[in-house]
Amino acid sequence: MSDAAATGGWTEPVRGVGMVWARSRSGVIGVDGGMPWHVPEDLAHFRQVTGDATVVMGRRTWESLPPRFRPLPGRRNVVLTRDAAWASSDQAAGAEVAHDLAAALDTDEPVWIMGGGQVYAAGLAFADRVAETVVDLEVPGDTLAPELGEGWTLVEEGPWQESRVDGTRFRFLEWRRA
Template identity: 75%
Template sequence: MSDAAWSEPVRGVGMVWARSTDGVIGADGGMPWHVPEDLAHFRQVTGSATVVMGRRTWDALPPRFRPLPGRRNVVLTRDPSWAAEGAVPVHDLATALDTDEPVWVIGGGQVYAAALPFADRVSETVIDVQVDGDTVAPTLDDGWQRVDDGDWHQSRNGGVRYRFVEWSRRS
């Protein structure tokens, strides 16, 4: 299946992440690898949709990429006084997901866990490494089906293997 076929959530809420083969998605507030092809995939998948993230994920983005260009950047925060140029601060997940536009949840771990019951699909990049980390991807149970296993590719950045895997919630 082509990436273009997966450019929007099927029914509204998608989740996108990159994880190691042992499930790690983050370490010390960042990603424990750099795979340029994954970043390009992320840009392609999230397109011009609304992206929903936690405040720590916002803070982890390099300042030159905040807000993520071409997308409405919704940031979940518990701090009622928090504000950042280009961010739409919200204080609960229901408000973050209340839109008629396609939504992609982009992290972090707590936001993924809270949003999983509302998601219809997951686009994940599996990075063929095992790393230490402090944040792991949600576990997808038998309510999810893998719709595209993706082929393994070699990154031009150090030769690490990666693949794009697509999941859909079972009807």
């Protein structure tokens, strides 16, 4: 792994379990199985942060990815599902299937949890870092980012930027478990 890939663009090497998401000001991360905005700069940031690490996601998040992007290139893609038969379905092509989060996180490689809401909620106990994009919008949604609460420290707060697509404001935050 290159030094740049190992750090995900950050100053410290990436180890352990991270979580990565984009959220509205009020914490919305999804609506009807999709993202309620299109900010290409956030997608580029996601690619940079996750590098060539393992990405862990729930089945619905996997299925929400356009088929041409499954599996996410250059990364080990682990999909959590309770459905034992799903692993042999056409939908699972390119994914490694795990049936519990602890098994999915059992690796010496850096791991990034990338959704959805239930996986984030369960993953919070394992995570030591969060890469968060705040999108300066108020949107309705049915999936929220987990509350980080006590024990988390904001270690980097990027400036507000405007998306080249439509001017939507966003910024990148980095959190570490204290």
